[in-house]
Structure formats: C-alpha cells, structure tokens
Amino acid sequence: MSWPSILMIKPVKGLDEGARENFLSFLQQDYPEYQILFVVGDGSDPVVELLRELQAEYPEKVRFKIIFEHSGTNRKMNNVNRAFEGEKGDLVLLNDSDIRVDPKYLKSIVRPMLDDPSVGMVTCLQRGTPAGGWSSRLASLMLNTEAIPQALVAYRLFPIDFAFGPTMLLRRDALEKSGGFSALTDILADDYHLAQNLVRAGYKIHLSPYLVDARIGEESPGDLWRHEIRWVRTYRNCRPVGYAFSILTRPFVFLLTGGLLAAATGQMALAGASLLLYLLHFLILVTISDRMLDRPLDGKDLCLFPVREALSLLLYLGSFGSRIVWRGHAYRLMPDGTLRAMDSSGFAGGPASGREAP
Secondary structure (H helix, E strand, O other): OOOOOEEEEEEEOOOOOOHHHHHHHHHOOOOOOEEEEEEEOOOOOOHHHHHHHHHHHOOOOEEEEEEEEOOOOOHHHHHHHHHHOOOOOOEEEEEOOOEEOOOOHHHHHHHHHHHOOOEEEEEEEEEEEEOOOHHHHHHHHHHHHHHHHHHHHHHHHOOOOOOEOOEEEEEHHHHHHOOOHHHHOOEOOHHHHHHHHHHHOOOEEEEEEEEEEEEEOOOOHHHHHHHHHHHHHHHHHHOHHHHHHHHHHOHHHHHHHHHHHHHHOOOHHHHHHHHHHHHHHHHHHHHHHHHHOOOOOOHHHHHHHHHHHHHHHHHHHHOOOOEEEEOOEEEEEOOOOEEEEOOOOOOOOOOOEEEEOO
16 A cells, blocks of 8 residues: 655644653654654744754654744644645644554554545544543543533534544645635634635545544643633634534533422422433443543542533533633634734734744
8 A cells, every 4th residue: 555645743832741752652653654843833942852852863754843923813823834835745634732642543544535535634533631630630521521422423413524633634735725724824713614624625524533642731720711711612613503502412400400409399200310311421421431432430530520510511601702811822712713812912913934943
C-alpha cells in the first residue's frame, strides 16, 4: 500500500500535562513519511525549550515556527494559517497539543481516505484521562460520560457535518477548495466551521473509531468553569436549537425534581420509578465509559458523578451568554461565530507574520 505524505500541524501554547510524552507519541508513529510542524505564538513560551530538544532528537521529523504578529481574533488559527504558507504534504493533519496516541494512529485515520476519495476530512473523538485530582476527574467525566455519548447519538441520527479539534485530517485539495485556514482566523469554533466549509464544498466527513487520549491536568475551580463555559457557549453558538433541546438528555434535573415532588406528595411508586430511571441512566454511562472507551470509573469517579451532573446543569444554564475567556483573553462571541476582543491584548493589528526556528 502506498501511504501519502502527511504534514502534521500542532499549535502549542505552554506546557500541557505530560507534554513531552504527548509529543513523543506522535514522533513514534508506524508511518513512512510524515513531519510535525509545531506552531508557537510567543518566542518566550516555555514550550520552545522542549521543542528545541525534540528537534535535536528527531531532526527529520520536527520543525517549529514562531508566529509573532496576528491579524485576527482566533490566535490559534492565525498562527496555523501563517505557518501553513509554503508547506508541502499530500494530507494535512491539524491536532491538539494535549493528546496522546499509539503508533497505529496515523495509519488508522488515513485508511478511510484511501478507501473513499469523497472523504475530505477524518476526525476523532477524545476520551479523558485524569492526570490530577478532583478537577481533572470532573473534566474527564465530562468527556467520557457526556461529550462522547452525545456525539455518538448525533452521529447516528444525522449526517455528520462537524469535526473535533483533537484530530482533523484533511485532503490538501479539499482544504483549499473549502477556503483554507484563512477563512477561520476570526472564528471561535474553527473545527466546526472547517467541517461545514468542507461539506459545502462537496466532501464528506468521516468519524474514525480511533479514540485519542486527552491528558487532563489539575485546574482551579475558576479555570475549570471558564474552560467549560467556553465549550458550552461554543456548542450553543454552533447548534443553538440542538443545544437548547440537549436539556432532554440531562435527566438529572427532571428525575431529581420529579422524585422529590413525588415523595413529598406521598406517591412513593413514582419516586421509586424516578430513582430507578436515574440508576439506569447512570449504569448506561458507566458501561459506555468502561466497554467502549476503556476508561472504567473508579470509586472516586463514582463519588464525583453527582457533582458532575450538577455542574453540567449549571453550565447549561450559563451557556446562554456570549462572553468567554480563552487563553487569558476576554472575547465576545457573536451570533455568526466570530470573536470580538474585549481587551486590547485580544489581538495585535497588522498582517500575520512569523519565522521558522533554526
């Protein structure tokens, strides 16, 4: 089999939990021809030292570019767009910095493109792996018991026209015909809109069964809230009707209030039925996490599950707003999905420019 060459673009900022091991997992792929281009937005970023070490160890596979001026509000996509200029590669892979994979990753996601020329993008779900205390467990529970089940339901019920940022493998010609990365420099949900642009250009999106591992470190309560409120407001902005009705997939509030009201009025049979339905919901999610995701929930996860349910309900209620904080900068999320900076450091004017690190 002839495997096409891959240019992997990996935007990075700061040192994520297990950063070196994450990056090494991509450098140890069972794949004949690929190169990783790391993209950094600040030459003083602590990740630069690590990238220099990896470049010395893997000179044929590792390069990195520092982008020091920006022209749009999505800093990540500004950096990616600028770094991509003049680059080669039959396929272009954009993925996150905080994920980890096994050596079969690249071949797994490339195969669907070899089998079907109409596939313009292959994307993957991410499962959470806690690498810290209670907050990392709460974040992992969100991925494993909420995000993945909801995505699978959507995948089964509707044609797939969305993507997931942890992995977006693109045909080069499909990327160009859909407007390229330059169309995303002011958009928050770049993964969603990139997929939408590809579908409008006549290509299909393929959801790979491969699961990437998101290594989730410890966060403060405030950081956890800001992180997840940005996610839910992004989701609501992309699919407002679907997100509004997603409350129906959150039985916590209905079964809890229904059970309490039934018990308060002496209708113990209804109260018992509410409890049984909630236990069924709980067991389904536990089974998905264990058997489908290979992430069984331990005792600490089970104790945090009600907290996760309550937090998700609060996030749902808080999603009907437009202010987000992303990488320390405040933005207003507009109805069309674009970002408007709320502070002077949100972006720097002028054309984007950068240089490749020696």
